[in-house]
Amino acid sequence: MGVKLYGHPMSSCTVRVMACLYEKGVEFELVPVNMFAGEQKAPDFLAKNPFGKVPVLEDGDLTIFESRAITEYISKKYNAPGTDDLLRSGSPEESIAVRVWVEVESHNFQPVMSPIIYQHFVAPLQGKAPDQALIEEQLAKLAGVLDVYEARLAKAKFLAGDFFSLADLHHFPYMFYFMKTPWAAEAVAGRARVKAWWEEMAGRAAFKKVAEGMKFGEDKK
Amino acid sequence: MGVKLYGHPMSSCTVRVMACLYEKGVEFELVPVNMFAGEQKAPDFLAKNPFGKVPVLEDGDLTIFESRAITEYISKKYNAPGTDDLLRSGSPEESIAVRVWVEVESHNFQPVMSPIIYQHFVAPLQGKAPDQALIEEQLAKLAGVLDVYEARLAKAKFLAGDFFSLADLHHFPYMFYFMKTPWAAEAVAGRARVKAWWEEMAGRAAFKKVAEGMKFGEDKK
Secondary structure: OOEEEEEOOOOHHHHHHHHHHHHOOOOEEEEEOOOOOOHHHOHHHHOOOOOOOOOEEEEOOEEEEOHHHHHHHHHHHOOOOOOOOOOOOOOHHHHHHHHHHHHHHHHHHHHHHHHHHHHHHHHHHOOOOOOHHHHHHHHHHHHHHHHHHHHHOOOOOOOOOOOOOHHHHOOHHHHHHHOOOOOHHHHHHOOHHHHHHHHHHHOOHHHHHHHOOOOOOHHHO | OOEEEEEOOOOHHHHHHHHHHHHOOOOEEEEEOOOOOOHHHOHHHHOOOOOOOOOEEEEOOEEEEOHHHHHHHHHHHOOOOOOOOOOOOOOHHHHHHHHHHHHHHHHHHHHHHHHHHHHHHHHHHOOOOOOHHHHHHHHHHHHHHHHHHHHHOOOOOOOOOOOOOHHHHOOHHHHHHHOOOOOHHHHHHOOHHHHHHHHHHHOOHHHHHHHOOOOOOHHHO
């Protein structure tokens, strides 16, 4: 029984886990869940994740949901030599810094970024007009968050320190989609360190691999 | 240099950390931050947490922000005999279950519950009328989340298993305030296991101690 990931290669949370699996060199099977058809709300899927959301990871007898719990599991269990220790488990100071910036992504970045991505890419697919006022409101908040990142990245190459970690990885999916929006250029224009951080991440082999499947916004080019 | 916690005994995120400090028997000094006066946005506080939010923990040379990163730090560092191991670090299966349900609180419970608490308790203090439509919308979502909890608690006494963990602890502040609202009775009426789970948590010595300071809604009794 190998590793099975239930999800969709365009879903941000699925991408977060796929990027981690590629980083750690874990072979896995992607089992597609058609979210537009509501397959994540079907009984057999709800048995895996009662909240009816992708992704879900199965590894042997273990079933795990919530993307950021899955990435932690993968980072611990498959911490093979030659791959980056994404949790910095060898150092109490570094591992708590990773945890702090993982929480920053969850509670400061994601809630601000997610409505922008949803309104710009997903709402039109559902036949709805994007809520421009909401987008503007979120963009103003995002500017504040990115200002903090810019200051932080003046002190360290990555968010948790001078090492790539889960805290950076968790940002990848939303940053990737955001960088396809009309607001990307302005967001990085005055923030050279955020720009360099993003480019460094986007250049990683694992991220190039998942980016191939992230097709939202391709028709907007 | 002892442990210093910057925050406010009525703030949900401060309470989350205080409950953890009491659970682990850690002595600490609470340094009050007057949020209504905006002290969390003052330069000396921004130097501790650039996002300008409480709480912040100082332990010797270490400064940590984000409540759920602080609780993890406390649970690991002060895992004294005679206290519950809130991370279940001895068992890979249990510790990943804790992580899953910690993430559930962050991404399924908190975003649904937080607007209810804000609208009901905080908005009136700021001279605003509570947004009843938003409250209703969130209550409908909360019902769905609590249905999942009810089913989960049929299989285990606590969220991550038959043990009290950080996953349960993180729910305490919002559950405490929610149980003071007019919607509490209905929320637990058909959910005997959620009710029992809440009562078990609320009965813990650490929680009784923090509850003394959680005065929002007292004038509504």
